Amino acid sequence: MRIRSIQSWRRLARLLHAVILLGLPFLKIKGQSALRFDISELRLYFFGTILWMDEFFIVLVATLFLTFLIVFITVVFGRIWCGWLCPQTIISDLTGFVDKAYRKGFSYKITSYGATFIISVIIGASLIWYFVSPYEFFGRLMAWQLGKVIWGFWIVLTVILFLNFALIRRRFCATVCPYARAQSVLFDNKTLIIAFDKRRQDECMDCRACVQVCPVGIDIRKGASIACITCAECVDKCGEIFSRKGRKGLINYFFGEPGTEGRIIRQNAVITGMLTILSFLFLIYLTGIRKGLDITIMPDYDFKPRLTEKNELINSFIVSIENRKKEDERIVIKTIDLKVVPDTIQVKAGELKKTRVLVIGKGDRDHVTLSFIPETGNAQISKEITFIKP
C-alpha cells in the first residue's frame, strides 16, 4: 500500500462504518429488525435470531467474546479502532468545519454549529432506532405520536451529542474515553503504533507539517502520546514531503519502536487470541443448544377442579408456550388415558401464547404427564402436573 493512500483507505473505512451504523436498523431479516433490543417485549432481535430475556446469558457470553476480541486487536494493532472506525473520530472528522469556526465570521459560526446540530439530531434518532424500529419511529413521528419518553430521549441525546461535537470533540479521546485509558495497560513493546523513526531524525527538516496536520495537536517526534488517535495524517504529510525526494517519510506504522524487531505472534497476543477463540466457540455452542420452545404450566386458579356428570375429574391449567423459532409451530398435547382440551396449540414464530388447557379423566392418580409434541419434528417436551380432586 502506498503511504499516500492511507487517508483514502481511512475515508472508505469510515464511510462503510457510518453506512452500516446508520443503515443497520433499517435492515429487516424475516420481517424483524436485523439488530434491535425491544424494551417493551424484552427481546433482542439479532440477525434473524430472537433472544428472550431469560436467554441473556448468550448476550453476556457474546459481550465477553467482544471484550476479548477488542483486547486482542488492541494488543496486536494498537489504536487502530480509534483512527479508523470509532464514531467519535468519524463524526469529529465529518464536522471538521467546527474546528475553524472560532477564527471565522458570525455567519460561518452559525452555519457550522447549525450543521453540527442537524447531524446530532440524526445521530440521536439513529441511536433510538436500535430500540424502536425506524419504520415505527417515522410512522409515529409523522402522526405526531412519538410519545413523551421517545421525545425525551431524543432531545437529551441530541443535546449531549451537540455539546460533544461542538465543544469537546477530540478532547474526548484524551480525557473521557475509557478505551484510550485502558490502552496504555494493554500495549506491549510489539504493538502496532505510529512513530517517528528516530534512526533517521537527522533527516527531519523541522517543517512542523506533521504537527500542523495533527487533529489533536501532538508532536509525534517527541514520542508516543495517549492523545494520539492513530489517524495517520502525520504519516501522509511527512510521506508527501519525502516522496518529492524519492524517499519514505520519517513517520510510519511500526510494530514496536522503530528499529526493534516486530512480532505479531508473542505471549500476550497468543493468550488474548486463545481467549477470543475459546469464548467464540462457547458462544457457538450455547447458540446451538438453545431451546426453540419453552413451555411452562401453572394451575388455573379461575377454574377449580370439578367432577362431571359422568364422574370424570376436570383440572384446568394455564399452558404458556414461547416459540423462539423463526417458523410457526403446531404442538399436539398427549397423555395416557386422559382427554386434553384443546389437544393442539398453534404458536406463531416469536410468540408467547397462554392457553387454558383442560385435562379430563378418571381421578385415580395424583400425577399426570403431558407430552407436548411439535409437528415440525423438534424433540417432544414432557411436563408432569398434579391432578387435584375437588
Ligand code: SF4
Ligand atoms: S513532517 Fe516530517 S520532516 Fe516535517 S517536521 Fe514532521 S517529521 Fe520532520
Ligand code: SF4
Ligand atoms: S500524532 Fe499523527 S497519528 Fe497521532 S493523532 Fe496526530 S496526526 Fe494522527
